[in-house]
Amino acid sequence: MVNILIAENNIGYVKNIMQLINSNFNNARISNISTSGYETMELLKKSTNIDIILLELFMPDIGGIEIIDKLSSFQENKYKNSIIILANNNNLLKQFNGLKGKSVYYSLN
Numbered sequence: 001m002v003n004i005l006i007a008e009n010n011i012g013y014v015k016n017i018m019q020l021i022n023s024n025f026n027n028a029r030i031s032n033i034s035t036s037g038y039e040t041m042e043l044l045k046k047s048t049n050i051d052i053i054l055l056e057l058f059m060p061d062i063g064g065i066e067i068i069d070k071l072s073s074f075q076e077n078k079y080k081n082s083i084i085i086l087a088n089n090n091n092l093l094k095q096f097n098g099l100k101g102k103s104v105y106y107s108l109n
Helices: 011-024 037-046 064-074 093-099
Strands: 002-007 028-034 052-056 083-087 105-108
Touching: 002 011, 002 037, 011 028, 028 037, 037 052, 037 064, 052 064, 064 083
Parallel strands: 002 028, 002 052, 052 083, 083 105
Antiparallel strands: none
């Protein structure tokens, strides 16, 4: 079973992601949901069972890029190929410069 953390502050978007995963992937489950960057960091520090992180770039307190940078410092390469970026802003090209090699997929909404 693949355990997924959804780190997204828009509850409507979280519900859509959950519906998509639950109806299309039998071997995946939502293990955690966080709605702030701080909460995401705390979950990642404590949890040992997260396989994939669906990470919003624009979280209220700690942004997704900062979370990725902090992950590299305390989790080494554990999540290097496990992060899927979520963003609903069409003007993100400048944000992606710092993400090369740190995430697998980008989902622009």
